[in-house]
Amino acid sequence: MKRLTAALTVCGVLAVGYAGLDTADLVPGVLTTRPVPPPPPTETPGTRTLPVVPQPTPSTSIRMPLGSLAGDSAAPSPPGLRAALAGVIRMPALADASLVVRDAQSGAVLFDQGGSTTRIPASTTKLLTAAAVGQAFAPDETLTTEVRLGGRADEIVLVAGGDSLIDPGDGDPTAVAGRAGLADLADQVARALRDDGTLRVTLSVDESYAPGPPRAATWGESFQALGIVGTVAMLGLSSERAELDKAAPLDPVGSTAAAFAALLEDRGIQVTAVERPGQAPGGPGARPTPGSTGPPTGTPTPDPRVLGSIESAPVRDQLALALTDSDNTLTEILARQAAFRAAPAGESAAAGFDGVGAWIIDQVATLGIETRGATLVDASGLSRENLVTARLLTDVLVLGYDGQHPVLRTALEGMPIAGLSGTLAGRFIADGEPEAAAGRARAKTGTLTGANALAGSVVDDDGRLLVFAGLVSGAPTEPARSALDAFVSAVAACGCR
Structure with missing residues (x-):
């Protein structure tokens, strides 16, 4: 014992x-x-519809997590960075390329090879668009879709308000795509109509908000059929977004109106007709000629009674989603209405794609950024007529991280993470092993035949946030991508002062 x-x-x-x-x-x-360590000092956008990729940890990456946006360590020295990049810039795929690296905190240029030469930016155009759109909307501003009473007691009007991400059923308050729900709108409207004793209605659609052509004449003829881009319209369903190899409806407004009519029918309200004032000849699904302004303005009644309304996710979160997915349609939709809102009353010059592109350049210039030589004829970067410089892209990136532009900042946080998410999920991997920038670079890709681009931010080995842009001409896509990945990884591994 x-x-x-x-x-x-x-x-x-x-x-x-x-x-x-x-x-x-x-x-x-x-x-x-x-x-318990405090959270990193970074602004967090609303929950996105796509899976939100967490910051990488030692258990998911051989590299450390993406650090804070400001560090105490010094930036690399220009001579040190040039030495670190000497081998990379001799890669054949970068023979005709513009490459720029800058310190995100001070804006100082650390490396510049042809940074002032204009080149096709492809989808990195979306960075300029985010900067412009961010000035037209308040940080938490949302888009409203509503139904009003028409000119007769038995007429209701579905008013397009710029939300192309409406869920066909109930809305999800935590989502970006699908925050507003069409079924929720139908519940409100059906209830209001029953209270009035109205059980039979005609449904009209008001498409007067931000009108414009459905597609750009400078885009490839096959782009819509391949799901690269959909019809640019101010009303649409999240379930009908264009995706690669999945075409979106040619008439998203008509499709949404038909779905709404069916939901009302399910709730005991008979819809005798769906009217589209000024619709293009050929009925629902018909497409106006590229370059036209689309359906003319409807005639809303004075001080109409609102029977129901739904709200989208904040525009800044939609911009972040557009960068995450490289969503060409969503980018064009947000840019068109931003230009429409900014235009003087009665002016429609910004309605066309080239007008919106010119507006984007003007807005970026008002931020104090040099835009000389830049030309945009769309907002998404699908056109080969777009021309910008790598230096301009880094100007926008530096501006986005200065803390003074919350909409742009949130959009930049939507850029894919190297080796982990979005269009970078399968990149920055060599021979099965992560490259130096994997897990600590965020970047927007750009790909057109013979034109490849990559622009974003990366934390180097000393913990300093740097921004970069690379525009490559002439090289095949795969070699160009590999070379740009090697360029960013060399910057990440530098830590050379």
Whole structure:
């Protein structure tokens, strides 16, 4: 018995001693006296419809997580960075390329090879669009879709308000695509109509908000059929977004109106007709000639009674989603209405794609950024007539991280993470192993035949946030992508002062 008591006493002493060591973080264990570290000082957008990729950790990446946007360490020295990049810039795929690296905190140029030469930016155009759209909307501004009473007691009007991400059913308050729900709108309208004793209605559609052509004449003829882009319209369903190899409806407004009519029918409201004032010849699905302004303005009644309304996710979160998905249609939709809102009353010059592109350049210039030589004829970057410089792209990136432009900042946080998400999920991997920038670079890709681009930010080995842009002409896509990835990884691994 004495031996048992002694053994238990020894075990207890050892347990208490080990717990003390564990608490002091001297041996492995769950106990600790360290305070919980604060979250990184970064602005977080609303939950996106796509899976939100967490910051990488040592368990998911050989590299450390993407750090804070400001560090105490010094930026690389220009000579040190030039030496680190000497081998990369001799890669054949970068023979005709513009490459720029800058310090995100000071804006200082650390490396510049042809940074002032204009080239096709492809989808990195969306960075300029985000900067322009961010000035037209308040940080938390949303888009409203509503139904009003028409000119007659039995007429209701579905008013397009710029939301192309409406869920066909119930809305999800945590989502970006699908925040507003068409079924929720139908519930409100059906209830209001029943209260008025109205059970039979004609449904009209008001498309007077931000009118314009459905597609750009400078886009490839096959782009819509391939799901690269959909019809640019101010009303649409999240379930009908264009995706690669999945074409969107040619008439998203008509499709949404038909779905809304069906939902009303399910709620006991008979819809006798769906009217589209000024619709293009050929009925629903018909497409106006590229370059036209689309359906003319409807005639809303003075001070109409609103029967129901739904709200989209904030525009800044939609911009972030557009960058995450490289969504050409969503980008064009947001840019068109931003230009429409900014135009003087009665002016429609910004309605066409080239007008919106010119407006984007003007807005970027008002931010104090040099835009000389830049030309945009669309907002998404699908046109080969777009021309910008790598230096201009880095100007926008530096501006986005200065903390003064919350809409642009949130949009930049939507850029894919190297090796983990979006259009970068399968990149920055060489021979099955992550490259140096994997997990710590965020960037917007751009790909057109013979034109490849990559622009974004990366944390180097010293923890300093740098921004970069690379525009490549003439090289095949795969070699160009590999070379741009090697360029960014060399910047990430530099830490050279």
